[in-house]
Amino acid sequence: MTTEVHELPEVGEIVVATITKIGDHGAYATLDEYNNIQGFLHASEIAHGWVRNINKFVKRGEKKVLLVKKIREGREEIDLSLKQVSRDQQKKKLLDVKRFEKGKGIMKNIQEKSKLSKTDIEKLEDKILSKYDSVYDAIVDIATNGIEVFNELKLPKKTLSSIEDVSTKIKLPSVEIRGILELTDNSSNGVENIKKSLEGFETADKNVKILYVGAPRYRISVTDSDFKSAEKTLKPVLEGIEKNIGKNKGSFKFTREESRKTGGE
16 A cells, blocks of 8 residues: 655645634635645634634635744644634735646646647746746746747747737736826916916827826826836826926826736736
């Protein structure tokens, strides 16, 4: 009789696990990324302070981002912690898992289009991961900057063509920052001046949209691949609008609204 040996996580690793059973002293969970081997989440590691009702914090069938606290070697017993995982760590882990799952789907599409064997698609994935953190990151790079970013990987033209085709089908990650402009222009045709000025900024950059809300208010929104780029686009636009308004001794006010992610991840 042989004992099946599973790959084990490392102590301190952040993992995704599925709660399978709630007990008197904690919860049992299977580790999604490690062939569903079982770990135990003691009540003292669920939350800070005394946990009177375990079901209030974790439920059967629920997925949780947990920290591997201890591994009892030889017995494959894994102690887990929920309270030692920060909100940022939870978000990052779930994003990594999401990217991984997207990457698997992308590689499957490439394999079908290129008619590659299992061995060939594994070699291709290894090449991609030699340059990128994930397959998803690689495809986003191609969708943003063109298939030329893969030149150094020395791939066959047929494979490159399939990869490029797959990249056109993904929705690129994007963010939106927006706010309300309150504008006045004291010249005789002030409203028309404002309208023409705003149209000019909108036309100059396709990522900038300005909508009339109701005098003297306008909503301006900027979309881009990340918040830093969006802020970089917004700043000169606001400065330009304020400068134009100042020419006719008008008033300018910008009130920022909540930023948000709008696509991709």
